Amino acid sequence: MNRERRARGHGDELREELLDAAESLLAERDDERQVTIRAIVDRVGVTPPALYLHFANKQELVKAVVGRRFAALGAAIEHAVADPADRGEAAAALRAGCLAYLDWARENPGGYAVLFRVRRDTQLVTTEEVASVAFDSLVGGIRACQEAGVSGVDDARATAALVWASLHGLATLTSLRTQFPWPPLETMVDDLLHGVVGIPSKRVQARLGASEEQA
Amino acid sequence: MNRERRARGHGDELREELLDAAESLLAERDDERQVTIRAIVDRVGVTPPALYLHFANKQELVKAVVGRRFAALGAAIEHAVADPADRGEAAAALRAGCLAYLDWARENPGGYAVLFRVRRDTQLVTTEEVASVAFDSLVGGIRACQEAGVSGVDDARATAALVWASLHGLATLTSLRTQFPWPPLETMVDDLLHGVVGIPSKRVQARLGASEEQA
DNA sequence: ACCTGAACACCGTTCAAGT
DNA sequence: ACCTGAACACCGTTCAAGT
Numbered sequence: 001m002n003r004e005r006r007a008r009g010h011g012d013e014l015r016e017e018l019l020d021a022a023e024s025l026l027a028e029r030d031d032e033r034q035v036t037i038r039a040i041v042d043r044v045g046v047t048p049p050a051l052y053l054h055f056a057n058k059q060e061l062v063k064a065v066v067g068r069r070f071a072a073l074g075a076a077i078e079h080a081v082a083d084p085a086d087r088g089e090a091a092a093a094l095r096a097g098c099l100a101y102l103d104w105a106r107e108n109p110g111g112y113a114v115l116f117r118v119r120r121d122t123q124l125v126t127t128e129e130v131a132s133v134a135f136d137s138l139v140g141g142i143r144a145c146q147e148a149g150v151s152g153v154d155d156a157r158a159t160a161a162l163v164w165a166s167l168h169g170l171a172t173l174t175s176l177r178t179q180f181p182w183p184p185l186e187t188m189v190d191d192l193l194h195g196v197v198g199i200p201s202k203r204v205q206a207r208l209g210a211s212e213e214q215a
Numbered sequence: 216m217n218r219e220r221r222a223r224g225h226g227d228e229l230r231e232e233l234l235d236a237a238e239s240l241l242a243e244r245d246d247e248r249q250v251t252i253r254a255i256v257d258r259v260g261v262t263p264p265a266l267y268l269h270f271a272n273k274q275e276l277v278k279a280v281v282g283r284r285f286a287a288l289g290a291a292i293e294h295a296v297a298d299p300a301d302r303g304e305a306a307a308a309l310r311a312g313c314l315a316y317l318d319w320a321r322e323n324p325g326g327y328a329v330l331f332r333v334r335r336d337t338q339l340v341t342t343e344e345v346a347s348v349a350f351d352s353l354v355g356g357i358r359a360c361q362e363a364g365v366s367g368v369d370d371a372r373a374t375a376a377l378v379w380a381s382l383h384g385l386a387t388l389t390s391l392r393t394q395f396p397w398p399p400l401e402t403m404v405d406d407l408l409h410g411v412v413g414i415p416s417k418r419v420q421a422r423l424g425a426s427e428e429q430a
Numbered sequence: 431a432c433c434t435g436a437a438c439a440c441c442g443t444t445c446a447a448g449t
Numbered sequence: 450a451c452c453t454g455a456a457c458a459c460c461g462t463t464c465a466a467g468t
Contacts, residue, residue, distance in 0.1 A: 014432090033248075037461060047434055049463075058461065116391055158398045162385075162406055166377075169384025176331055183373045191377055195410030229451090252442060262453055264444075273442065 015054040017044045022065050026110045032062075062114065069111045074133045076104045081141065090148040091199040094141035098167055098189050101134070105171035112171060138164055145199055152198045159197055166192050230269040232259045237280050241325045247277075277329065284326045289348045291319045296356065305363040306414040309356035313382055313404045316349070320386035327386060353379055360414055367413045374412055381407055 021043040025035045037058055041048050055061040080100035084092035105112040139160040145151035153159045170189075174182050182188075194201035236258040240250045252273055256263050270276040295315035299307035320327040354375040360366035368374045382404075389397050397403075409416035 036459090038459090048461080049435090050433055052462075053432070116387065155398075157396075158402070159406075161395070161397055162381075162403045165384035165388045165403070166381035166407070167384065168388050169380035169382065170377075172331065172387070173380045173383050180376070181372075182376055183370075187373070188377045188380070191374075191411060192381070195413075196406060198410075251440090253440090263442080264454090265452055267443070268451070 012054065014044070014046065014050065018051060018054060018061065019064055019068065022061055023068065023111070026065065026114060027108065029110070031110070032114055037061075065111075066115055069108065069115060070134070073101070073104050074137070076100050077134060077137055081137070085144070088148070090141070090144040091150045091193075094138075094145055094197070094199065095189060095193060097137060097141050098163070098193065099186065101167055102171055102174075102185050102189070106175055109175045112175070116168070116172075135160065135164055142197055145197060150199050153196075162196055163192065166196070227269065229259070229261065229265065233266060233269060233276065234279055234283065237276055238283065238326070241280065241329060242323065244325075247325075247329055252276075280326075281330055284323065284330060285349070288316070288319050289352070291315050292349060292352055296352070300359070303363070305356070305359040306365045306408075309353075309360055309412070309414065310404060310408060312352060312356050313378070313408065314401065316382055317386055317389075317400050317404070321390055324390045327390070331383070331387075350375065350379055357412055360412060365414050368411075377411055378407065381411070 018040060021040045022035060025039055025043065026032070029035070037048055037051060040061075041051055051061070055064070077097045077100045080096040081093045084096055139156050142151060142153065142156040142160050142163070146153065146156060167189075170185065173180075174185070190201050193199050233255060236255045237250060240254055240258065241247070244250065252263055252266060255276075256266055266276070270279070292312045292315045295311040296308045299311055354371050357366060357368065357371045357375050357378070361368065361371060385400065385403060388395075389400070405416050408414050
């Protein structure tokens, strides 16, 4: 079968093209099984064996995509956190970072899922490392709250672990069970950070104010 | 090829045998892709088409297994909750239920993962229903804490949603990233229920006691 | 050096045929 | 009524061969 668009460049830009194709395919049909090697190479206009010149197997290809997405996640968090942190508002920065995490997960359901669907045993140091970037920024956000005196937590890393797990659960469950009557994400993040990290919650303060007025 | 063990009974016990085989295969190799139709029927001693007499396709088979596991999860929670609830200790019952959820997830990593790996669009009412059984018992546990006066939360359902998401995140992340230095599950559940639901935490109380002694 | 054509062993699923 | 044998269209992957 003759391909309409033959491979043009003899550089290793093919590698990037394959990653682009895999990433966009993953975004469209967010089932990992639908993202087949033949679909990827078809989109680029090349035959299956050409892919194996750049990736050892499908898993390596997926891992490269995961690496890209983690980098994008890190950038999104950094961007969201920057402004409030510059103004010295540690709690607002932490909150913004958490919401950025959830927003990003919601906008890339297939991409987010694949980040953690990687098999246990074949998990790579690479993935661990990029994951820890997002985690470290969470630890940093909590430490900043401690230093600003708005968090009464003692172990920032242990608290960050719990917050991360909760965020991860929110990210996966809300995108997976869309029928469920979820409260707004902002509310849940607010309640979580208030309860677990101990930062002041505008929502709780507003409720207390209202009940005092009633009394 | 002659099968060693030919199909014996002409009942629909074959259906149960297939479910058993699929469930045990899922427990051994906890990758859903490894649980192939041919592996399942091989274990039972039957040919692939025989499976389609009892299940429309592989997804229906997986869904039936999911239903079984959810039932087992519900039973585990009920059992863990029963004793403390009988003694009127609402907070202890809630805590026991959450820990039972996490224990069960840890003991059945493949089984737990498959519960939520079901595709968004093909998700069935059945799965939603059995899932809501576990969720309703969480709502009930929180309501009991409200009535016992050990929780200052106003909306039990909204709180339960956040707790459920957090538990789900803990269940998946701790089993997926085993290298990560997780705090003990008991500690995290304690912190979560203390912070989000507002029930008293033995750990926090102990820490406060210790710091008072130091002062 | 980079890519293709053709094949391999697998997969889920179907269908005619056997008892 | 229940199961098998053989085939279908797919999949990931490999290998010899082309330029």
